Amino acid sequence: MQAVGHMAEFALCPRYERAIAVLGKRWTGLIIRALLDGTCRFNGISSFVPGLSDRLLSERLKELEAEGIVQRRVYPETPVRIEYRLTPKGEDLRPVFDACQHWADAWIEIQGLEPR
Amino acid sequence: MQAVGHMAEFALCPRYERAIAVLGKRWTGLIIRALLDGTCRFNGISSFVPGLSDRLLSERLKELEAEGIVQRRVYPETPVRIEYRLTPKGEDLRPVFDACQHWADAWIEIQGLEPR
Numbered sequence: 001m002q003a004v005g006h007m008a009e010f011a012l013c014p015r016y017e018r019a020i021a022v023l024g025k026r027w028t029g030l031i032i033r034a035l036l037d038g039t040c041r042f043n044g045i046s047s048f049v050p051g052l053s054d055r056l057l058s059e060r061l062k063e064l065e066a067e068g069i070v071q072r073r074v075y076p077e078t079p080v081r082i083e084y085r086l087t088p089k090g091e092d093l094r095p096v097f098d099a100c101q102h103w104a105d106a107w108i109e110i111q112g113l114e115p116r
Numbered sequence: 117m118q119a120v121g122h123m124a125e126f127a128l129c130p131r132y133e134r135a136i137a138v139l140g141k142r143w144t145g146l147i148i149r150a151l152l153d154g155t156c157r158f159n160g161i162s163s164f165v166p167g168l169s170d171r172l173l174s175e176r177l178k179e180l181e182a183e184g185i186v187q188r189r190v191y192p193e194t195p196v197r198i199e200y201r202l203t204p205k206g207e208d209l210r211p212v213f214d215a216c217q218h219w220a221d222a223w224i225e226i227q228g229l230e231p232r
Contacts, residue, residue: 019220020145029136089223096215103212104135107205
C-alpha cells in the first residue's frame with residue numbers, strides 16, 4: 001500500500017488539468033494561434049482556421065471570453081467593427097504555442113513539405 | 117484584395133495544425149503528462165488521470181504509439197509486465213508541457229487551492 005504522501009505526488013495538478021481542458025478543446029489552439037499572430041477580425045480568424053464553421057468559431061470565442069483569455073471589443077462605427085484580442089492571460093500563452101511550434105517543426109513530417 | 121504573399125503569411129502551418137490535432141485530443145495531454153512524470157504502467161497512468169476509462173486509455177496509447185510518441189514494451193515475465201515510455205519525440209514535448217504548467221500556475225484559479 002502506498003503512503004498518502006507518495007500518491008499525492010503523482011496526482012494530477014488541478015490547475016494543469018483545467019488548463020488542458022480549456023486549451024485542448026477542438027479548434028481552441030488554432031484560434032489562439034491566429035490571435036497570437038495578430039489576426040483580430042472574425043473573418044480573419046475564420047479564414048486562418050480552415051474547416052471551422054462560423055457557428056463553432058463564435059461559440060469558442062465566447063468560451064475564451066468567459067475564461068478571460070480573449071477580449072471582444074465593439075467599435076460603434078458604420079458598419080460596426082468588432083475586434084477580438086488576447087488579454088494578458090491570453091498573451092501569456094505565447095511560450096506554450098512557441099514550444100508547440102518548435103516541436104512540430106522538429107518532429108512532424110508532412111508529405112510534400114520540405115523539412116525545416 | 118490581399119496579395120497572395122500576405123495571405124500566405126497568415127496561413128496556418130500544417131505541421132502546427134497536425135501537432136495540435138494530435139496533442140489537443142481529449143485525455144492525450146494528461147496521458148503524456150503522466151508519462152513525462154515517469155509513470156509507465158497502464159494502471160499507474162489510469163489512476164493519474166481520473167475519469168479516463170481503461171478502454172479510452174488503451175485507445176489513446178495505441179494512437180500515441182502510431183504517432184511515434186509512445187513506445188510499448190512487453191517484458192515476458194510471469195505475470196507479463198507491460199511498460200509505456202515516451203520516445204525521444206515524446207520526451208521532446210517536455211518544454212510544451214512545462215510552459216503549460218507555468219501558465220496554469222500563473223493564471224488558473226481553483227477554488228480552495230492556495231495561489232502559487
